[in-house]
Amino acid sequence: MSDTILDINKDNKEENVKLEVNNLNLFYGQFQALHNISMNIKANKITALIGPSGCGKSTFLKTLNRMNDLEENVSINGELKLDNTDIYKEMDALELRKRVGMVFQQPNPFPKTIYDNVAYGPRINGIKKKAQLDEIVERSLRQAAIWDELKDRLHKSALGLSGGQQQRLCIARTLAVEPEVVLMDEPTSALDPISTSKIEELANELKKKYTIVIVTHNMQQALRVADDTAFFLLGELIEFRDTKKLFSYPMDKRTEDYITGRFG
Numbered sequence: 001m002s003d004t005i006l007d008i009n010k011d012n013k014e015e016n017v018k019l020e021v022n023n024l025n026l027f028y029g030q031f032q033a034l035h036n037i038s039m040n041i042k043a044n045k046i047t048a049l050i051g052p053s054g055c056g057k058s059t060f061l062k063t064l065n066r067m068n069d070l071e072e073n074v075s076i077n078g079e080l081k082l083d084n085t086d087i088y089k090e091m092d093a094l095e096l097r098k099r100v101g102m103v104f105q106q107p108n109p110f111p112k113t114i115y116d117n118v119a120y121g122p123r124i125n126g127i128k129k130k131a132q133l134d135e136i137v138e139r140s141l142r143q144a145a146i147w148d149e150l151k152d153r154l155h156k157s158a159l160g161l162s163g164g165q166q167q168r169l170c171i172a173r174t175l176a177v178e179p180e181v182v183l184m185d186e187p188t189s190a191l192d193p194i195s196t197s198k199i200e201e202l203a204n205e206l207k208k209k210y211t212i213v214i215v216t217h218n219m220q221q222a223l224r225v226a227d228d229t230a231f232f233l234l235g236e237l238i239e240f241r242d243t244k245k246l247f248s249y250p251m252d253k254r255t256e257d258y259i260t261g262r263f264g
């Protein structure tokens with residue numbers, strides 16, 4: 001890792017750090033997919049992860065809520081802390097995933113009603129009272145900016161919604177268990193421009209309450225929504241800083257080549 005990135009991480013330390021990553025390495029069998037990643041993800045900010053296909057963005061995102069634990073042959077070393085607690089050594093994976101929710105590339109609602117999709121997580125967590133569930137469903141759909149569109153069809157199947165509506169429903173489902181961090185893996189890549197801009201506006205609104213980490217292939221999207229941007233290449237974190245600075249004055253030649261379209 002370069003000195004440049006260390007300097008930037010020191011700057012970040014002065015702000016409110018939600019997730020602290022130190023010297024993180026991840027292997028799929030013999031293949032090392034992440035090399036010595038260190039970065040601080042700030043609370044109530046949007047952090048974008050960019051870089052060419054296969055550079056480790058999704059792998060890194062998944063380490064933040066231990067989704068890689070589900071895969072065979074994965075080994076991880078280094079330190080990853082949520083609010084100063086090590087998520088691998090000192091935290092139960094289920095507890096962690098309540099605090100760190102995830103939204104995937106393809107909207108993946110359950111084949112259930114809209115209401116039951118949103119109530120799913122709270123029910124698993126033991127909430128049974130209808131009035132309480134009603135309140136959670138409404139709050140979550142409002143936070144996901146889709147209440148007005150769906151309030152009259154809560155008991156219809158979620159599979160009848162458009163792709164953009166399904167994705168906002170999936171965001172509502174994630175918010176229903178009141179996470180602190182929301183991870184988004186290319187959440188708009190399957191959506192049209194109008195749905196994309198709704199999700200971007202929503203992310204901007206949600207950061208008041210949540211910390212958001214988003215993987216995107218779309219550099220304009222990173223520029224539009226992210227406070228900080230991390231550029232990955234071949235499993236290394238090349239540069240990580242304020243988004244506007246990274247795009248205006250890239251410090252590393254490889255970042256410059258990528259954002260100017262010279263490779264990737």
Ligand SMILES: Nc1ncnc2c1ncn2[C@@H]1O[C@H](COP(=O)(O)OP(=O)(O)OP(=O)(O)O)[C@@H](O)[C@H]1O
Nearest residue numbers: 028031033051052053054055056057058059060071
């Ligand atoms: N389950 C796995 N087993 C083995 N290798 C994997 C696995 N998942 C990812 N990899 C490899 O790890 C590297 C990083 O993959 P990853 O999906 O994290 O990249 P990415 O930057 O998110 O790519 P994309 O933008 O195409 O989604 C790639 O070389 C990939 O082939």
